[in-house]
Amino acid sequence: xxxxxxxxxxxxxxxxxxxxxxxxxxxxxxxxxxxxxxxxxxxxxxxxxxxxxxxxxxxxxxxxxxxxxxxxxxxxxxxxxxxxxxxxxxxxxxxxxxxxxxxxxxxxxxxxxxxxxxxxxxxxxxxxxxxxxxxxxxxxxxxxxxxxxxxxxxxxxxxxxxxxxxxxxxxxxxxxxxxxxxxxxxxxxxxxxxxxxxxxxxxxxxxxxxxxxxxxxxxxxxxxxxxxxxxxxxxxxxxxxxxxxxxxxxxxxxxxxxxxxxxxxxxxxxxxxxxxxxxxxxxxxxxxxxxxxxxxxxx
Amino acid sequence: xxxxxxxxxxxxxxxxxxxxxxxxxxxxxxxxxxxxxxxxxxxxxxxxxxxxxxxxxxxxxxxxxxxxxxxxxxxxxxxxxxxxxxxxxxxxxxxxxxxxxxxxxxxxxxxxxxxxxxxxxxxxxxxxxxxxxxxxxxxxxxxxxxxxxxxxxxxxxxxxxxxxxxxxxxxxxxxxxxxxxxxxxx
Numbered sequence: 467x468x469x470x471x472x473x474x475x476x477x478x479x480x481x482x483x484x485x486x487x488x489x490x491x492x493x494x495x496x497x498x499x500x501x502x503x504x505x506x507x508x509x510x511x512x513x514x515x516x517x518x519x520x521x522x523x524x525x526x527x528x529x530x531x532x533x534x535x536x537x538x539x540x541x542x543x544x545x546x547x548x549x550x551x552x553x554x555x556x557x558x559x560x561x562x563x564x565x566x567x568x569x570x571x572x573x574x575x576x577x578x579x580x581x582x583x584x585x586x587x588x589x590x591x592x593x594x595x596x597x598x599x600x601x602x603x604x605x606x607x608x609x610x611x612x613x614x615x616x617x618x619x620x621x622x623x624x625x626x627x628x629x630x631x632x633x634x635x636x637x638x639x640x641x642x643x644x645x646x647x648x649x650x651x652x653x654x655x656x657x658x659x660x661x662x663x664x665x666x667x668x669x670x671x672x673x674x675x676x677x678x679x680x681x682x683x684x685x686x687x688x689x690x691x692x693x694x695x696x697x698x699x700x701x702x703x704x705x706x707x708x709x710x711x712x713x714x715x716x717x718x719x720x721x722x723x724x725x726x727x728x729x730x731x732x733x734x735x736x737x738x739x740x741x742x743x744x745x746x747x748x749x750x751x752x753x754x755x756x757x758x759x760x761x762x763x764x765x
Numbered sequence: 766x767x768x769x770x771x772x773x774x775x776x777x778x779x780x781x782x783x784x785x786x787x788x789x790x791x792x793x794x795x796x797x798x799x800x801x802x803x804x805x806x807x808x809x810x811x812x813x814x815x816x817x818x819x820x821x822x823x824x825x826x827x828x829x830x831x832x833x834x835x836x837x838x839x840x841x842x843x844x845x846x847x848x849x850x851x852x853x854x855x856x857x858x859x860x861x862x863x864x865x866x867x868x869x870x871x872x873x874x875x876x877x878x879x880x881x882x883x884x885x886x887x888x889x890x891x892x893x894x895x896x897x898x899x900x901x902x903x904x905x906x907x908x909x910x911x912x913x914x915x916x917x918x919x920x921x922x923x924x925x926x927x928x929x930x931x932x933x934x935x936x937x938x939x940x941x942x943x944x945x946x947x948x949x950x951x
Contacts, residue, residue, distance in 0.1 A: 479892045479893040479895070479930075480893075480895075482892070482926065482930050483895045483924055483925055483926055484895060484919070484924050484925065485924075486923075486924050508932050508933045508934045509892075509932070510887075510891040510892060510932055510934065510935075510937075510938045511887040511891065511892045511893050511938075513884070513887060514883065514893070515839070515840060515880075516879075516880040516881075516883040516884050517884060517887075518840065518859055519840070519859060519862050519863075519880060520862075520863065520866065520880065520884065521863055521945065521949075522859070522860075522863075523945065523948075524941070524942070524945045527941045527945070528887070528938070528941060531934075531937065531938065531941065573944065573948070574941045574944045574945055574948075575941065576937050576940065620839075620841035620842060620843070621840070621841065621842055624841075624842035624843070624845070624846045625842050625845045625846050625853070625855075626846065634846050635846075658843075659805060660805040660806075660839055660841035660843070662839070663839035663840075663841065664839070664879070665837070665839065665876070666912075667875075667879050667899070667902060667911060667912065668873070668875035668876045668878070668879045668902075669809075669837070669873075669875070669876065670912075671809075672806070672809055672837070675808070676805055705915055705918060705919060706915070708914070708915075708918070709914065709915070743922075744922050744923075744924060746918050746919070746922070
């Protein structure tokens with residue numbers, strides 16, 4: 467069956483490593499929701515933050531090689547789950563609207579880029595093209611009673627003139643998708659505050675302070691878990707939660723899901739594609755609270 | 766308090782370079798402080814971002830390019846998003862970092878080493894090899910215990926590969942770096 471939604475898929479380097487479960491669950495829910503993904507052939511790294519802090523032409527060329535590879539495919543656009551990849555691809559594409567800059571970029575490439583394909587996040591595709599209603603229709607195991615703090619991270623929606631998606635201060639796409647699954651979405655005040663980004667290795671004091679603030683705020687709104695769309699945010703909040711606790715004296719024990727894992731769970735997809743066991747803070751505590759709330763509601 | 770003598774140290778070329786490379790008009794900044802108010806990194810900065818903007822206007826090349834803040838900006842885009850005069854402040858911070866690098870300055874050496882190790886990994890394999898990046902970072906900084914507390918958490922998950930995910934076109938990616946270096950040096 468050929469799908470009406472066919473997109474070039476850019477997994478990003480972390481999808482092969484530290485965010486394996488994000489990649490796997492993204493592929494699984496896209497298949498379940500009728501989105502056909504065609505992996506960009508022989509994709510390479512976008513350069514992430516390091517590239518743009520060194521040089522903008524180099525950074526754009528690393529992204530543009532992937533856009534050029536996608537241009538060989540019969541697709542409606544490029545999608546990626548990772549906000550860092552997204553911002554690099556979209557910023558490169560945006561800047562290459564300037565012909566002189568595009569020429570500079572093409573000078574670094576083997577195969578010139580045309581720069582015609584639209585680029586968006588998987589979240590944007592699900593929200594705008596698949597639609598919240600279609601996701602709601604497919605729910606077989608509602609997440610009623612699971613109280614979530616929706617955390618988008620800083621760059622999914624910013625700057626608005628480049629990212630062109632949702633609201634730059636108070637995004638709601640993930641809130642609406644989670645509500646469609648039946649979850650209880652907390653009004654989380656720090657949706658777009660930075661978690662400390664890639665400073666975990668070189669300056670973990672920074673991540674401890676900024677991610678610590680997010681964890682405190684999630685507890686303040688009585689969330690059972692975080693739900694996020696960014697591999698780096700997820701890593702800082704989940705894998706580094708123990709470092710945050712030891713550096714700030716806190717005792718957080720908060721699971722941090724990818725939104726794709728929760729969609730997959732509500733859609734009744736198999737455990738293998740959701741890979742909940744890859745999360746460092748065990749998610750069982752949050753699900754237990756969800757079940758307790760469901761039982762209390764039923765009785 | 767640092768006192769800057771503007772008449773002796775104003776460097777007009779610096780202002781021109783920043784404006785040309787960032788495609789921004791720095792004189793539009795009227796010091797409202799919105800960028801600093803929203804900056805999550807201000808408490809780690811030696812100079813807040815609004816003051817960096819003012820120092821750029823005042824042509825203070827040495828002070829600006831030597832500051833730590835440039836290396837601690839995560840490009841979270843708060844400043845750019847909230848600037849009432851639509852100045853792309855994060856892009857200016859990026860450009861200042863580029864200039865600081867070219868001037869051989871790196872007051873946060875660990876951040877620079879992480880960046881360099883990351884890009885070296887991309888240049889070599891076409892994609893980032895996370896485990897290799899960490900080893901390279903630890904070797905270059907001598908911080909051999911970096912994140913050793915996390916190893917028991919992440920290794921059993923099978924999320925870190927011990928070998929790089931090389932790509933067929935890795936030479937193409939290496940050539941992007943090669944041409945970039947040639948352009949820069951020419």
